[in-house]
Amino acid sequence: xxxxxxxxxxxxxxxxxxxxxxxxxxxxxxxxxxxxxxxxxxxxxxxxxxxxxxxxxxxxxxxxxxxxxxxxxxxxxxxxxxxxxxxxxxxxxxxxxxxxxxxxxxxxxxxxxxxxxxxxxxxxxxxxxxxxxxxxxxxxxxxxxxxxxxxxxxxxxxxxxxxxxxxxxxxxxxxxxxxxxxxxxxxxxxxxxxxxxxxxxxxxxxxxxxxxxxxxxxxxxxxxxxxxxxxxxxxxxxxxxxxx
Numbered sequence: 001x002x003x004x005x006x007x008x009x010x011x012x013x014x015x016x017x018x019x020x021x022x023x024x025x026x027x028x029x030x031x032x033x034x035x036x037x038x039x040x041x042x043x044x045x046x047x048x049x050x051x052x053x054x055x056x057x058x059x060x061x062x063x064x065x066x067x068x069x070x071x072x073x074x075x076x077x078x079x080x081x082x083x084x085x086x087x088x089x090x091x092x093x094x095x096x097x098x099x100x101x102x103x104x105x106x107x108x109x110x111x112x113x114x115x116x117x118x119x120x121x122x123x124x125x126x127x128x129x130x131x132x133x134x135x136x137x138x139x140x141x142x143x144x145x146x147x148x149x150x151x152x153x154x155x156x157x158x159x160x161x162x163x164x165x166x167x168x169x170x171x172x173x174x175x176x177x178x179x180x181x182x183x184x185x186x187x188x189x190x191x192x193x194x195x196x197x198x199x200x201x202x203x204x205x206x207x208x209x210x211x212x213x214x215x216x217x218x219x220x221x222x223x224x225x226x227x228x229x230x231x232x233x234x235x236x237x238x239x240x241x242x243x244x
């Protein structure tokens with residue numbers, strides 16, 4: 001039986017956690033009465049407790065609700081700004097159509113869907129957008145479409161979000177919790193050792209009916225690999241767009 005290689009370097013902490021739990025679940029469903037398999041399940045559960053704590057803390061950090069509320073407002077401003085810029089492309093007013101033609105490439109260059117990105121990436125791309133909107137030509141186009149005020153409101157929201165993130169991270173750094181990196185690496189070691197041992201047990205035919213569980217585990221790995229590859233491709237495409 002040929003096994004799929006696990007693309008740990010491309011996995012998020014959530015995907016490490018999902019794989020660890022999936023392996024434990026498959027083994028529990030089919031082989032929980034085997035003593036050695038029970039030990040492996042216990043080791044996996046110990047590792048996923050750390051990732052759960054790290055992920056749970058990330059999801060419930062102080063300031064999370066405030067950050068999301070401000071981000072929701074930013075998203076509304078940005079989508080309205082984008083829709084206005086693109087909508088005026090067909091304006092019968094020559095000045096408005098020209099302003100749209102000036103601003104649209106700037107939006108596209110800096111990712112016109114940046115509201116769908118993570119906070120850090122979103123902030124970085126928006127700051128780049130603001131810098132590009134400071135040229136005389138862009139400034140005039142903003143004035144023509146009456147969107148100068150919207151640009152400033154979006155900037156205010158981004159600055160506020162960044163400030164809240166800094167406060168949140170400072171608060172969390174004082175808590176005794178595992179970092180995403182530490183929790184992920186710990187579980188990665190457990191999963192790596194587990195897969196190696198399971199495959200060895202299969203080759204030596206030590207555990208009866210192990211193959212069905214391994215086949216199911218392999219399907220989970222294939223799925224996670226596909227997700228990780230697709231994410232990397234999207235990032236590569238976004239990077240190429242920024243370079244153009």
